Amino acid sequence: MGQLGLGRQLGRLVPRLDGAFRPDGVFAHDRLRFVDFVDDVEELLEEVAWQERGDKEAADGFEEYILQHYSG
DSSP states (O other), X not given: OTTTTOGXXXXXXXXXXXXXXXXXXXXXXXXXXXXXXXXXXXXXXHHHHHHXXXXXXXXXXXXXXXHHHHOO
């Protein structure tokens, strides 16, 4: 987010992601499907990009990239 110039919003986003990870940092698959989590994060990033830049397209490709690289 910092590279995109959206770092100011990080403190606001972190609480909205609460519960997706266990205290040890492992994703909580029993609480939330990974694909749903990634979709939610992309929506949050689009909201932030719209507020900061007036351009939701800045977050395009996030979901596809994450699912290709981390969902196995």
